[in-house]
Amino acid sequence: MHFDLVDLRLMVNIADANSMTRGAELSFISLPAASTRIKNLEESIGTKLLYRNSQGVTLTPPGQALVTHARTVLGQIEHLRGDMQEYVRGVKGHVRVFANTTSLGEFLPEVLSRYLSRYPDVNIDLRERLSHDIVRAVTEGQTDIGIVAGLVRTENLQTLPYRQDKLVLVVPRGHALAGTQEIAFADTLDLDHVGLHESSAIHAFLRHACDQLHKPLKQRIQVSNFEAACRMIEAGVGVGVLPQSAASRHAHSMEIALVHLSDPWAVRDMQICVRSLEGLPSFARELVELLVQDAASESSAL
Numbered sequence: 225m226h227f228d229l230v231d232l233r234l235m236v237n238i239a240d241a242n243s244m245t246r247g248a249e250l251s252f253i254s255l256p257a258a259s260t261r262i263k264n265l266e267e268s269i270g271t272k273l274l275y276r277n278s279q280g281v282t283l284t285p286p287g288q289a290l291v292t293h294a295r296t297v298l299g300q301i302e303h304l305r306g307d308m309q310e311y312v313r314g315v316k317g318h319v320r321v322f323a324n325t326t327s328l329g330e331f332l333p334e335v336l337s338r339y340l341s342r343y344p345d346v347n348i349d350l351r352e353r354l355s356h357d358i359v360r361a362v363t364e365g366q367t368d369i370g371i372v373a374g375l376v377r378t379e380n381l382q383t384l385p386y387r388q389d390k391l392v393l394v395v396p397r398g399h400a401l402a403g404t405q406e407i408a409f410a411d412t413l414d415l416d417h418v419g420l421h422e423s424s425a426i427h428a429f430l431r432h433a434c435d436q437l438h439k440p441l442k443q444r445i446q447v448s449n450f451e452a453a454c455r456m457i458e459a460g461v462g463v464g465v466l467p468q469s470a471a472s473r474h475a476h477s478m479e480i481a482l483v484h485l486s487d488p489w490a491v492r493d494m495q496i497c498v499r500s501l502e503g504l505p506s507f508a509r510e511l512v513e514l515l516v517q518d519a520a521s522e523s524s525a526l
Contacts, residue, residue, distance in 0.1 A: 244258060295365075382500055402481040420446065
């Protein structure tokens with residue numbers, strides 16, 4: 225059974241477009257050539273890969289399995305190409321890290337600074353993603369290391385405990401809720417909220433919580449980071465749900481108060497996830513070990 229990279233890329237493009245014609249265009253080959261390639265691939269495997277109908281094409285179960293593996297293979301080739309380009313420029317390694325909002329903004333900057341100082345020939349590609357998107361990216365080989373929070377299924381990945389953080393309600397110090405010990409998120413939805421930008425993981429997380437409650441989030445303003453959110457809250461623009469680690473830090477210098485959320489999802493355990501620790505390059509394993517050590521030292525200091 226032979227797999228050609230052109231065939232794999234064609235299958236992915238057809239799956240993404242739900243169209244043989246568009247898939248052929250994205251693969252820069254003619255429609256007859258694409259049809260022939262798919263036919264030969266199906267004959268080689270011994271099963272149909274596509275359902276064809278008047279609305280386009282959809283994947284059969286074997287086709288779905290092939291596309292899943294094809295994405296992994298093509299992703300690894302892109303990683304290889306990128307790494308080789310880095311070597312040409314004198315960089316000896318490249319680590320891809322996908323992280324949730326809190327870990328990216330609060331915990332990673334210091335440890336990544338130490339890591340990059342220790343490994344000057346290694347580059348890091350750091351991106352913010354939702355936890356379930358991070359799991360998928362690690363599973364499909366789009367990223368090397370993921371940091372996720374909350375209840376997310378990681379059974380096909382190797383995981384290590386990282387940190388724990390809580391989401392809290394942040395209010396101006398003179399607010400009516402400033403002296404409250406605990407409140408349910410649902411009871412805050414009649415208030416104006418200061419939120420993070422729409423591409424942030426926390427924004428999407430809170431939108432999902434609102435959908436579960438069947439109530440909208442009254443977002444008065446959106447900002448780009450935790451500090452800006454705290455300053456807007458301090459100014460009385462609204463209240464906001466932020467990580468306790470960030471809110472506590474800014475509470476030392478701003479007139480804001482923290483109120484615990486009673487919702488179970490407000491307490492979030494973070495995990496480091498990889499496809500295989502042994503399968504990572506040595507410099508990527510060193511980063512994982514440094515993250516674990518950093519979290520352990522912070523925990524022992526509390």
